[in-house]
Amino acid sequence: MSELLLEVGQMRDPEARIERTFAAGVLPSDQDVLRIVAPVALSVLIRKDRMQFRLVGRMRTTIELACGRCLEGFQMGVDEAFDVLYIPRGQSGDAEERQVEDDDLSTAYYSDNVIDLGQLMQEQCYLAVPMKPLCAESCRGLCPVCGANLNTASCDCRQTWVDPRLAVLEQLRKEK
Numbered sequence: 001m002s003e004l005l006l007e008v009g010q011m012r013d014p015e016a017r018i019e020r021t022f023a024a025g026v027l028p029s030d031q032d033v034l035r036i037v038a039p040v041a042l043s044v045l046i047r048k049d050r051m052q053f054r055l056v057g058r059m060r061t062t063i064e065l066a067c068g069r070c071l072e073g074f075q076m077g078v079d080e081a082f083d084v085l086y087i088p089r090g091q092s093g094d095a096e097e098r099q100v101e102d103d104d105l106s107t108a109y110y111s112d113n114v115i116d117l118g119q120l121m122q123e124q125c126y127l128a129v130p131m132k133p134l135c136a137e138s139c140r141g142l143c144p145v146c147g148a149n150l151n152t153a154s155c156d157c158r159q160t161w162v163d164p165r166l167a168v169l170e171q172l173r174k175e176k
């Protein structure tokens with residue numbers, strides 16, 4: 001079984017704690033959005049309540065994102081705390097599900113007595129991604145004319161760009 005899958009069927013104690021570190025490559029990630037570039041440290045307290053398991057903990061790693069302005073990759077630390085209630089898939093009635101959703105904690109489903117820690121950690125990474133990821137608040141982005149990265153290069157586009165209306169005047173002046 002994958003090391004990312006947590007077997008809960010055998011859990012007898014009401015509480016268990018896990019501290020694990022996963023290699024960066026173990027977690028699947030959508031390369032278009034983010035890439036996990038450092039080992040993932042996971043620390044979870046599992047509380048069992050009959051068929052429900054509440055996982056409270058945090059995960060730490062480093063992800064690489066593309067800057068929304070200059071498109072360059074940059075790294076960002078992730079330190080996300082979570083509180084997720086796992087209920088067995090297909091075993092809760094509709095009414096119960098709705099009630100759980102009203103609650104403040106997030107809910108997830110598990111099946112076959114297995115909780116997918118990979119999915120949990122992946123979700124935490126996505127939650128950590130800002131709406132508009134920036135390599136730096138002061139990122140100058142790309143030149144809209146030539147596409148140069150203005151953080152590392154300079155171009156003459158701005159200086160030579162002339163308002164088309166002024167260009168017409170310039171032309172008229174020359175013609176005189």
Ligand SMILES: [Zn+2]
Nearest residue numbers: 067070135139
């Ligand atoms: Zn940038």
Ligand SMILES: [Zn+2]
Nearest residue numbers: 143146155157
């Ligand atoms: Zn330019």
